[in-house]
Amino acid sequence: MASEPKTPPIETPISQSPDRPAQRDEPSQEVLSAGSTEDPTRRDLLSVALNTGVVLSLGASYGTLAGHAVDYLVPTHSEAKAWLYVAPCRGITLGSQVKYTAPSGAAIAVARVAAEDSAASFIALSSTCPHMGCQVLWEGSKSRFFCPCHNGVFNERGEGTDGPPKGQSLSRYPIRVENGLLFVEVPLTALPRERGHSAQACRQPVPLRRKAAQEAQGAAQPAEGLHATPAGGRSGDESA
Amino acid sequence: MSRRSEFFRERIPVRDETLRELTNEPVPNHMKRWWFALGGTPAYLFLVMIGTGILLASYYQPGPTTAYQSVRFITEEVAFGWYIRSLHKWSATFMVAGIILHQLRVFFTGAYRRPRELNWMIGMGLLLSTLIGGFTGYSLVYEQLSFWGATVASNVADAIPFLGGFLKKTLLAGDSYNPHTLSRLFVIHAALMPACMVALLFLHIAMVRLHGVSELHFPDDTGAKRYFPFVPDHLFSEIIMGLVLMIVLSTLALVLPASMGPMADPLTTPEVIKPEWYFYVAFRWLKLFPATVAVLSMGCIVFLFLFWPFVDGWIRRRRPGSELSVGIGIVAVLCILGLTVWEALVAH
Numbered sequence: 001m002a003s004e005p006k007t008p009p010i011e012t013p014i015s016q017s018p019d020r021p022a023q024r025d026e027p028s029q030e031v032l033s034a035g036s037t038e039d040p041t042r043r044d045l046l047s048v049a050l051n052t053g054v055v056l057s058l059g060a061s062y063g064t065l066a067g068h069a070v071d072y073l074v075p076t077h078s079e080a081k082a083w084l085y086v087a088p089c090r091g092i093t094l095g096s097q098v099k100y101t102a103p104s105g106a107a108i109a110v111a112r113v114a115a116e117d118s119a120a121s122f123i124a125l126s127s128t129c130p131h132m133g134c135q136v137l138w139e140g141s142k143s144r145f146f147c148p149c150h151n152g153v154f155n156e157r158g159e160g161t162d163g164p165p166k167g168q169s170l171s172r173y174p175i176r177v178e179n180g181l182l183f184v185e186v187p188l189t190a191l192p193r194e195r196g197h198s199a200q201a202c203r204q205p206v207p208l209r210r211k212a213a214q215e216a217q218g219a220a221q222p223a224e225g226l227h228a229t230p231a232g233g234r235s236g237d238e239s240a
Numbered sequence: 241m242s243r244r245s246e247f248f249r250e251r252i253p254v255r256d257e258t259l260r261e262l263t264n265e266p267v268p269n270h271m272k273r274w275w276f277a278l279g280g281t282p283a284y285l286f287l288v289m290i291g292t293g294i295l296l297a298s299y300y301q302p303g304p305t306t307a308y309q310s311v312r313f314i315t316e317e318v319a320f321g322w323y324i325r326s327l328h329k330w331s332a333t334f335m336v337a338g339i340i341l342h343q344l345r346v347f348f349t350g351a352y353r354r355p356r357e358l359n360w361m362i363g364m365g366l367l368l369s370t371l372i373g374g375f376t377g378y379s380l381v382y383e384q385l386s387f388w389g390a391t392v393a394s395n396v397a398d399a400i401p402f403l404g405g406f407l408k409k410t411l412l413a414g415d416s417y418n419p420h421t422l423s424r425l426f427v428i429h430a431a432l433m434p435a436c437m438v439a440l441l442f443l444h445i446a447m448v449r450l451h452g453v454s455e456l457h458f459p460d461d462t463g464a465k466r467y468f469p470f471v472p473d474h475l476f477s478e479i480i481m482g483l484v485l486m487i488v489l490s491t492l493a494l495v496l497p498a499s500m501g502p503m504a505d506p507l508t509t510p511e512v513i514k515p516e517w518y519f520y521v522a523f524r525w526l527k528l529f530p531a532t533v534a535v536l537s538m539g540c541i542v543f544l545f546l547f548w549p550f551v552d553g554w555i556r557r558r559r560p561g562s563e564l565s566v567g568i569g570i571v572a573v574l575c576i577l578g579l580t581v582w583e584a585l586v587a588h
């Protein structure tokens with residue numbers, strides 16, 4: 001097998017050159033000190049300590065470099081968020097659902113779960129599936145959210161009732177009620193989406209209100225172009 | 241000796257015998273059967289991928305505002321862009337298929353057994369790098385499937401205990417899909433995975449050379465000469481195989497060219513969504529179990545196959561002469577096939 005070289009090592013001109021004697025011909029440190037009177041165990045201990053030290057410090061140096069590389073590769077910026085006005089509390093009745101589009105374009109389903117006008121009476125559901133992050137669709141006829149990726153099903157309160165996310169819930173945005181008005185804390189930034197490119201022409205038209213929300217992206221007054229529409233009134237999207 | 245060969249002899253100090261030994265690896269006769277020489281197919285396709293990949297990369301622009309348009313530009317406007325892109329895509333498909341067939345033949349001929357265990361593990365590394373290459377590849381187009389595929393994959397990584405969060409952030413270059421994500425995927429696809437694969441391929445082939453291919457004898461294998469030389473016999477076969485593959489790939493590129501789906505929309509998941517066929521198994525698996533269970537069990541299965549030669553050795557030591565290993569292989573193949581067909585047949 002190949003552990004043994006099949007041919008003798010090839011002499012290169014370098015190893016033969018007289019002014020550069022080959023390394024292996026030099027008597028090593030070990031051989032030179034072999035005859036000395038030092039205690040061999042002490043010397044072994046010393047060399048073990050020395051080698052360990054070298055290995056540790058090399059490890060620490062390269063480890064530091066690797067640490068910096070990891071910091072470089074994993075950016076830590078937090079998302080910009082803001083409290084935005086959704087609707088007057090009275091506008092959302094028990095059992096109904098209001099669809100709110102955040103400046104980032106994120107679809108949020110706001111629903112009332114109790115009678116009195118306090119933050120605890122409302123839920124604002126994210127449309128991002130807690131399983132693997134796809135966008136759930138509201139199926140009005142079945143009063144459920146459905147996730148097309150792995151057949152996740154959620155009830156109108158966002159609780160997973162079937163499929164892999166069973167037992168998990170759609171996450172909820174923080175809610176505040178002030179003077180009878182409802183606010184949610186939502187992300188402001190979003191990935192750029194296509195605008196009027198040729199590819200757009202091949203697809204279904206973007207519903208108008210979403211377009212308006214897109215235009216409002218990053219605008220100084222996010223209140224502009226924000227809409228709250230009753231869930232029942234959805235058009236366009238559902239036929240997609 | 242001519243002056244020119246003298247010139248090279250001095251500058252490249254390799255002896256004639258060494259050179260002859262390096263190129264004239266004797267190849268056992270059974271390697272004349274195509275089923276046994278399958279390993280050459282993915283190796284050849286890898287070269288096609290590198291060539292076409294470099295050409296694609298000269299127009300591709302990673303980034304959510306540019307990626308889709310640049311791929312459209314390649315497909316519709318650049319001269320022969322559609323051809324290069326289709327070649328790249330079909331080679332990827334064939335490469336995955338070729339690797340799977342190669343691995344099947346290695347498995348069912350027991351060619352991974354002692355002393356070739358490590359080469360099986362290197363092969364598993366090649367399989368995984370190719371799958372990662374395939375996944376990051378179709379993520380680059382920034383069509384709907386690209387976006388949702390990357391989102392799901394990053395959350396699959398996230399479901400791994402301890403390491404998950406870090407892996408997800410590294411893959412996406414942030415907490416979620418963001419404007420830097422496509423550059424990250426592009427680097428993984430066009431630099432990291434090809435580099436890993438070059439290293440692994442080198443090791444894989446070096447190991448084959450060091451051990452020699454495992455020998456098998458067939459009843460019709462008579463005659464005194466049991467070996468034929470690698471150069472030129474086997475090399476010529478490979479070149480002919482390569483030409484045939486190019487014809488097949490070009491035909492497919494003409495008949496079924498790489499197309500483009502709708503551009504990614506981070507706000508709407510399409511109602512029916514499917515990954516590439518080689519991820520159907522994993523996709524179906526994810527639908528069957530809760531996230532952590534699904535991801536951990538998949539991880540265990542990959543680990544089992546990674547260390548399969550040792551598991552097999554253990555089985556054969558405990559029950560000499562049993563065919564249990566072959567049985568496990570057949571069951572595994574049937575399960576993978578079953579889940580793939582299931583996923584292919586239904587919408588959800």
Ligand code: HEM
Pocket residue numbers: 286289290292293294296297300311325328329331332333335336370371373374375376377378379380381429430434498
């Ligand atoms: C050096 C090697 C490679 C380079 C430079 C490269 C480069 C690229 C580029 C720029 C794209 C985007 C353009 C396009 O979609 O057509 C792409 C797509 C793709 N690549 Fe690669 N690639 C390489 C190797 C591989 C390998 C090893 C695989 C795995 C089998 C692979 C699979 C894919 C796939 C499936 C796509 C998507 C094709 C499509 O949908 O059009 N690539 N590659």
Ligand code: FES
Pocket residue numbers: 129130131132133134147148149150151152163164165
């Ligand atoms: S992402 Fe929603 S069910 Fe998997």
